[in-house]
Amino acid sequence: MTGPDMTGPDMTDTTPDMTDATPDPAAARVAPREIVLALGSNLGDRLANLQAGIDALAASGEITAVAVSGVFETSPVGGPDQPDFLNAVLLAVSGLPARAVLDRCQAAEQARGRMRTVRWGPRTLDIDIIACGDEVSDDPLLTLPHPRAHQRAFVLVPWHDVDPDARLPGFGPVAGLLAEAGEDGVRRRDLSLAVGRQAAANQGG
Ligand code: A4P
Numbered sequence: 500m501t502g503p504d505m506t507g508p509d510m511t512d513t514t515p516d517m518t519d520a521t522p523d524p525a526a527a528r529v530a531p532r533e534i535v536l537a538l539g540s541n542l543g544d545r546l547a548n549l550q551a552g553i554d555a556l557a558a559s560g561e562i563t564a565v566a567v568s569g570v571f572e573t574s575p576v577g578g579p580d581q582p583d584f585l586n587a588v589l590l591a592v593s594g595l596p597a598r599a600v601l602d603r604c605q606a607a608e609q610a611r612g613r614m615r616t617v618r619w620g621p622r623t624l625d626i627d628i629i630a631c632g633d634e635v636s637d638d639p640l641l642t643l644p645h646p647r648a649h650q651r652a653f654v655l656v657p658w659h660d661v662d663p664d665a666r667l668p669g670f671g672p673v674a675g676l677l678a679e680a681g682e683d684g685v686r687r688r689d690l691s692l693a694v695g696r697q698a699a700a701n702q703g704g
């Protein structure tokens with residue numbers, strides 16, 4: 500027989516075996532970095548919705564809440580006629596990929612009964628990722644930094660409140676962006692949110 504020797508080393512299949520390489524987003528990790536999350540609510544018990552969002556994100560142990568801004572009452576920007584919002588900004592650290600962080604944010608929104616009917620319409624809880632370290636993405640499913648954050652007082656005022664030296668990747672210091680955007684329609688409320696409640700609860704504290 501003159502055909503190729505099918506047992507020879509040249510015929511070894513070098514194609515990687517994909518059966519063991521199915522991506523598992525839950526297992527993927529990146530170097531831990533700071534994540535900036537904007538929370539908003541204008542339906543139901545707005546303060547409880549924001550706090551529940553923070554607690555839900557921390558519950559998995561994969562997103563560590565570091566600090567939260569004061570609470571600001573804000574006039575709605577865009578969308579239909581709707582009630583005023585409460586807005587806040589949460590600083591966190593996570594080694595999850597950005598898409599997994601988005602999944603956690605959307606799960607937390609769902610847990611507070613978030614309905615998506617009208618664009619920019621009223622919502623029990625919205626959690627947007629403003630920045631994930633220095634990551635830049637133009638994917639419509641997850642745009643980083645958030646494409647409208649740099650011009651929105653309802654994001655910039657609370658962010659500056661919790662981190663006066665913050666910088667928005669690609670745009671520069673938040674203080675400068677805030678000076679340009681102005682603070683119209685944003686009022687500080689005598690309310691507060693807590694970080695670390697979930698961790699304390701998990702330890703029986
Ligand atoms: N998406 C893309 N990038 C991101 C990101 N960086 N973070 C996608 C979060 N989501 C991101 O979001 C729609 C889709 O955006 C998601 O499926 C996700 O894949 P959504 O939460 O369903 O709806 P949304 O939040 O209304 O959308 P959008 O366009 O992000 O809204 P904005 O621009 O954030 O505006 N006025 C006041 N005073 N306070 C507010 O909090 N919020 C909005 C929402 C409008 N006016 C407001 C407020």
Ligand code: MG
Binds near residue numbers: 625626627
């Ligand atoms: Mg959103």
